[in-house]
Amino acid sequence: MSEPQSSLLLKKQLAELNKNPVEGFSAGLIDDNDIYRWEVLIIGPPDTLYEGGFFKAHLYFPKEYPLRPPRMKFVTEIWHPNIEKNGDVCISILHEPGDDKWGYEKASERWLPVHTVETILISVISMLADPNDESPANVDAAKEWRERYSDFKKKVARCVRKKRMARVIFGV
């Protein structure tokens, strides 16, 4: 076994996702020579403010995957209480147990070695549909979501529209 387990497992997942795509997102590599860096395109979930948008994000897997989680970062501009302004996704399943920087130890689900790209993205898509404003990564977005919902809606709509136009015009 000269090739690391992590690389084999990621290759298998990529092949599987290409063969049997999962509704709601598509996945590929940023650079075909680097299995540890993925690019995913998330379709804004229906019946949410993000519907109609296409959001590009990157996943960075450590060599210790699946024992340790990947990091995820949106490349497309997105306004959401649980996504930092620089795009970093803050969701509990991408943090290891004991990784308590964010102070959400007990009740929520943490990283487990059984998670796959698919289960990660299902969680992220459900986070888009259902933001958690109790421990926001983007405090301004969270405040707006709570207190000035119509402003929040407008801002999200702008991201969605911008993305849709770019898609039409530039095909990205």
Add this chain to the structure above:
Amino acid sequence: MADDAASSSTCTGNLVDNSINQDELIMKQQREIEKEISESIPLVGEIEPLSSLEKEYNEDPIYLLKVKDLSAKYKHIRRTRPDGNCFFRAFSYAYLEHLLTDRQEYEKFYEIAKNSKDILVALGFPQFTVEDFYETFMEVVLRVGDKAGDSSVSLDGIRNELHDKFNKQGYSDYIVVYLRLITSGQLQTQHDFYQNFIEGMRTVTDFCRQEVEPMYKESDHIHIIALSNALNVCVRVKYMDRGEGSQVIAHDFPEGSKPLVHLLYRPGHYDILYA
């Protein structure tokens, strides 16, 4: 903030902007300690005479008495890396090593191991990853099976191979992950029974997600009970601590059968014992 955080599932990013995040510093230090441990202690060590424990406790009369008691029954010890996975690693190493000399037990274990994946998938674990861990686990089990109980060949080669695999992070950690899954599967299948052992308001499933399935989470009695039941293997754990008396107390899981795996527990850590 702490109250808020308890039920949340995301992270508080820039609430504490600008100030240095204390928790982050603690985590950094923890990572450094982990790194130091992983560079200085192998995942599973070589077999050592029990007297190496005496040296460790040279100036500690309580422990020295207990080591003496221990040495009446055990002659050797094999240490494992204290990384929170030590119970699973010690158990699997000692058990597979035992199977090399016990064909009948191997056959019994093989059937249980072979069926374990379907049980996990039926419980709702993602097939994709479970299969990956299962395959690596079975690869090692089958290597043991090739030689198990064969008295016509020397077992040195396979023993070395086993030792080598347990010290390769890829194999070794995959075995730990898979045993954690089997343990979780057992807890969830028999959740009515195990619920009684779980403190607080947690369900068995919560407990599994938080304390059993994640790597590096330490094992307690409940983990040992569940794993020994799932695999139908008796484990004897010798508990050596600072408590009164000169004897090292033994606990068998489950009680009443013949232990095939002998472990030494010192607060927070498990190693393997040999008669």
